[in-house]
Amino acid sequence: MFRLIIHYGIHFIVPVLIAFIFFKEKKLKTLLILLAGMSIDLDHLLATPIFDANRCSIGFHPLHSYLAIIIYCTLPFFRSTRILGLGLIIHIIADIVDCLLI
Numbered sequence: 001m002f003r004l005i006i007h008y009g010i011h012f013i014v015p016v017l018i019a020f021i022f023f024k025e026k027k028l029k030t031l032l033i034l035l036a037g038m039s040i041d042l043d044h045l046l047a048t049p050i051f052d053a054n055r056c057s058i059g060f061h062p063l064h065s066y067l068a069i070i071i072y073c074t075l076p077f078f079r080s081t082r083i084l085g086l087g088l089i090i091h092i093i094a095d096i097v098d099c100l101l102i
């Protein structure tokens, strides 16, 4: 239960805090872009079973591969992909913390 709260806390509460604290004028748009980082979990559909609570996503699913993570880390350096990159990095951090708590 603790693991679940930490995992989804990072997935949802951190984007809300970042959008409301650092992007006050565009908080809703920023929040939606940050939450769009969740969409990389669509790669779970390629795995069998789709959801396994004891599986670490990092390095297993294609959009959670180390190469993908390196690409996500470059996105904040470009103005047009800055917030999306931030959302993807938050997602990866949430998944890494989840892996550490397995």
Ligand SMILES: [Zn+2]
Residues within 6 Å of the ligand: 040, 041, 057, 064, 091, 095
């Ligand atoms: Zn994930």
